[in-house]
Amino acid sequence: MISFLLGVDDLADTRFAISPLGELMESLRVLRAPALHPLHRDWRRTVLAALAPDDRPVLSSLVGPALALPDFLTPRPAVHAPAFEEELAVVRATPVEVVRHDLRAAHAPRPLPAPLRQADGAGDGPVRELVDVLCAVLRRYWEAALLPYWPRARLVLEADIRHRAGQLATGGAGALLSGLHPNLRWRGGVLTIARMIGRHEVAGAGRGLRLVPSVFAHKPAPPISAAAPPMLAYPGRGAATLWEPEPAPDASAVTALLGAPRTTLLGLLAEPLPTVELARRLGVTPSAVSQHLRVLHATGLVTRARDGRRVLYRRSPLADRLTGG
Numbered sequence: 584m585i586s587f588l589l590g591v592d593d594l595a596d597t598r599f600a601i602s603p604l605g606e607l608m609e610s611l612r613v614l615r616a617p618a619l620h621p622l623h624r625d626w627r628r629t630v631l632a633a634l635a636p637d638d639r640p641v642l643s644s645l646v647g648p649a650l651a652l653p654d655f656l657t658p659r660p661a662v663h664a665p666a667f668e669e670e671l672a673v674v675r676a677t678p679v680e681v682v683r684h685d686l687r688a689a690h691a692p693r694p695l696p697a698p699l700r701q702a703d704g705a706g707d708g709p710v711r712e713l714v715d716v717l718c719a720v721l722r723r724y725w726e727a728a729l730l731p732y733w734p735r736a737r738l739v740l741e742a743d744i745r746h747r748a749g750q751l752a753t754g755g756a757g758a759l760l761s762g763l764h765p766n767l768r769w770r771g772g773v774l775t776i777a778r779m780i781g782r783h784e785v786a787g788a789g790r791g792l793r794l795v796p797s798v799f800a801h802k803p804a805p806p807i808s809a810a811a812p813p814m815l816a817y818p819g820r821g822a823a824t825l826w827e828p829e830p831a832p833d834a835s836a837v838t839a840l841l842g843a844p845r846t847t848l849l850g851l852l853a854e855p856l857p858t859v860e861l862a863r864r865l866g867v868t869p870s871a872v873s874q875h876l877r878v879l880h881a882t883g884l885v886t887r888a889r890d891g892r893r894v895l896y897r898r899s900p901l902a903d904r905l906t907g908g
Contacts, residue, residue, distance in 0.1 A: 585805050587774040587813045588789045592685035594756050596791025599658035599744045602739060605816055607721065607729050608645070608652050615646045619801050622823055630728045635785035641720045642700040648778050654806045655685045656717070659793050659814045664737075667725055671718050679710045688807050714894035735825055738796050743796040743819035763794070763817045764803050776803050776815070783809040800824040817834035837906055845875050849902050854886060 589597075613620040613627055620627070634642070644823055646652060655677040686695055686702050695703060701713045702789030729736070751759045760769040768775045774792075785805075790812040797804075804816040839847045844865075851861060858876065862869040876896055879885040884902040887894050898906075 585776045586784045586793065587776075587787060587805075587815075589694055589772055589774060589792060590789065590814070592789040593787030593791050593813065596616065596789075597756065597794065598791065599663070599665040599794050599796070601740050601744075601746065602657070602660045602723070602795050602816075603665070603667040603729070604674070605657045605660075605795055606736065606797055606799060607667075607725055607890065608657050609797045609816060610728060611642055611646050611652070612650050612801075613799055615643065616650055617625075620799065622826070623799065626732075626826065633727045635723065636719050636721060640696075641698045641717070642724060644696040645717070647691075648693055651689040651780070651807050652804075653682075653685035653689045654808050654811050655681055656721075656812075657806070659812055660795065666720075667730075671722065675714060675718060677714065679707045682710050682714060685808065708836075723899045734824065735833065739798055739821045739825055740796045742821055746820055747794070747796075755906070762816075766803055767817075774813075774815075776805055778802070779805070781807065785809055785811070785813055787813050789818055796820075798825050835837055842894070845879060848872070848875055848879065849884065849898050849906055852896055852898040852902075853889075855888070855897045857890075857893045857895055861896070 587593075610630075613623045614631065617624060617627055619734075631639075634905060645656065651850045656674060658673045660670075660672075683702050685701050690696070690699075699713065704710070747759055747763075751763055754762075757769045760774055761767060764866075766777045768777065791811075794815045795814065795815040797816045798819055799822075800816050802817045802818065806814055841849070847865065848861065851864060858869045858872050861876075862872045865872065874884060875889075879902075880896070884899055884905070885896050886899045887896050889895075
């Protein structure tokens, strides 16, 4: 079990944060231990097929035999929602001795796996090179595995934070902390995290507590180092909604939004057509069509290109998504 000793100042500085890099690292546990994460089975299959073969062993090596993650790759967010690149910059600035310690701690008592063995070498240079390699691999993994889903994932995480804020307002800090997960217990100024490998106490010492919801975590995940400031990733509510299919576009709703004439125009513009031909098909004047096309083009729903003396209009990808193609 791991315990956070939280004083008044720590409770006053308890904040929620969203960490794209932390979420990415949590997702590596899904790749390594799929049986613990049945909810993400289809996502895992898709990601494994998209990974570069050379990146797979590196990513796998970042998860220890007990599914521990190196602390320096899950930095405590300094703001509510740092950008992914901002967090990578924090990783690059990690002192060499901290990188070595965290990699060894994640894999203890076993030796470092082959992709990380460079950290055991003498001097700072090899470790710095390894960190650069890890950052490059994590960026490629981010772009392939999480970036396409991040807008939806962030909405799920923000919704969880709003729910927790309501718990804090109605039940206080004790109800909030105890309600995050069944493995958590709050009593007498101590937040205890049960069913953890290892046992240590972390004094808040006025550093505050960061609570980081995750769509990939299946249980609370604190840092593995007793020296790290208090931070806790925990399973966010509503993670299952991340993979729910989006509802099909409602034609009647599109008509209510755009009006019948413009919706009809978009229906015709699956192929490039000039104003005159559109007017002929609709039985209206070219000037009437031009007025609607100007609005649709200005809003990004229609693209146009010149073909000799004619200007051809076509439905944009945005309009395809809006109308269901």
